[in-house]
Amino acid sequence: METFSLLAQGFAVALTPTTLALAVAGCIIGTMVGALPGLGPSNGVAILIPLAFSLGLDATEALILMTSVYYGAMYRGRISSILLNIPGDEPALMTTLDGYPMARDGRASDALVLSGVASFVGALLATFGLMLLAPVLARVAYLFGPAEYFALYLLAFSTLGGIASDNQRKAALAACMGLAIAMIGLDNSTGMSRFTGGNLHLMDGVDFLVAIVGLFAVSEVFIFIESHGRSSAIGVKLESITIPFKDIVNTFGTMLRSTVIGFVAGILPGAGASLGSFLAYMSEKAWVRDNSQFGKGDPRGVAAPEAGNKAAAGGALVPMLTLGVPGSRTTAVLLALLMTLNITPGPLQFTERPEVVWGLMAALLIANIVLLILNVPMVRIFVKVLSVPPWILLPGACMVSFVGIYSLSGSYFDLVLMIVFGLLGYFLRKLHVPTVPIILGILLGNHMEDSLRRAMVISGGDWKYLFQSGISIGFWIAAIIGFVAPVFLRRFLKTPTPHTT
């Protein structure tokens, strides 16, 4: 019951004409940004954070705008998967397996509507899961001391590096690079400058927004120019839209199963939406009796990954909100958003600023309802209007990122630093060094060092203190397993290749 009253309070914050307008605008912008292969949800949010900040939106409004953009881009990913056989973002990859064959068989509209409904079911139920689970976890997290937090940060790095990358040494190196960058600036406890080289701009440290926009969005410009927009896709024509009630009823069980799997996968640090859709698809294929049509246009193969990846996106918010530890690329970006708004996620938020936490949850529900309306009855208009070609969208996104960063600080220094990060991002991506651990390092570096130092103050310099409580031992063990196990599991987690036409 407490949950309901808190949620009602959240809706009171989130349901004003302004915020509703922001939600609709966010959903449309997100859908546009998500259209460009490679740009995807996390980049879309990253580019827009500086703008939202300089607009002077308050915390709830900014959160609603950004979650709408995020979910808009997530919903969009499937459209190009189904119509073009090109995943709009990484989580939508699995949707190409059955979505595109369905579209080729003349059932494009069925696939789009079905995947829209599946997305809605997954996202909605995951939001309810988040509401039930997050307060409980927050109560547990309340007991964590600095030693537990230090181990938890380590766990986040090791699982993210272990699962999200195919080379452990490079993932670990990326985390170290991020942590090293985080050290630049004034030391919190002594007030002395570190690694600034006497540069005044660096005294406040490297702004994580500059790093995120550079590493994610600007590097995308270089990658895109290199590939020369090599996306010669054969599109499928979209006939009139009808709602395939039969398919929706038949796949309802699939959606529910996939939601549970996706949600659990999302809670695991490092996993995120891609793993959610992958596991949902694979287990659905294993679950059903007759799976001969999988990969040839089975509606269940469309519903499973879509419900799974939206549920995982909701699940990934659980550790981010309760512990302040993001488990994936997009939640890292959302954490950056919260930190920009001067909100440090963690158990304290649930008691100190419930309006932000519950406002966010209400925002998730609103965004999903808006997107269901935009994506089911209006999908036809959407597909037509929003096919902005990359040679307009990419320069546009690039200019928006520049203006956003510029309006934050008004200094050339940050713009040039952003380009440097973009260049770094380009080379790292060519060398298959994951960039997400770098962002995580920059975001968490100071917290991680602080928790280590506070733990040592408490123990008087005794290192054994880090391994004393049951919780921290658990985290240490999980960290080691999370980093090492993927080496052995990698063979089993191979993504089936989408077929070529």
Added chain:
Amino acid sequence: MSDRLFGLIVLIGSVAYFMAAASIPTGFLVDPVGPKLFPRLVSGLAALCALLILIRPDAEPDWPGTGTWLRLLLALAVLVAYAYTLKPLGFLIPTAVASGVLSFQIRSRLLPAVLTGLGLSVGLFILFRFVLGLSLFAIPRTWMS
């Protein structure tokens, strides 16, 4: 080869970082860990990773050819120039040029690129200035007086 070079650069960088940590001034009130240890741990671990990458490099990545390198270099030059001209020259001109060039680099057709540049420059200005209310200047401020 690329991985070896990368590993070497990172190794040198992390050793330099480790050394630089020595010169961090410690204040009077020092906790048991102090401001030097964590950076040293991080750079030590980075050096270890770099060494492992040096010893066991991955397969050579797919580097672009000379022509593409030149285009990437041009894109880089455009972005840097954009960063430095945004303030003195106002929003419209640098944005039109930069987005036009980037557009041309993605799809090598002149007219669409010119139109993209002009359209984005004017459209984004209207959006930023009048809808979102950011303080941007359309043209160089010296022209206005």
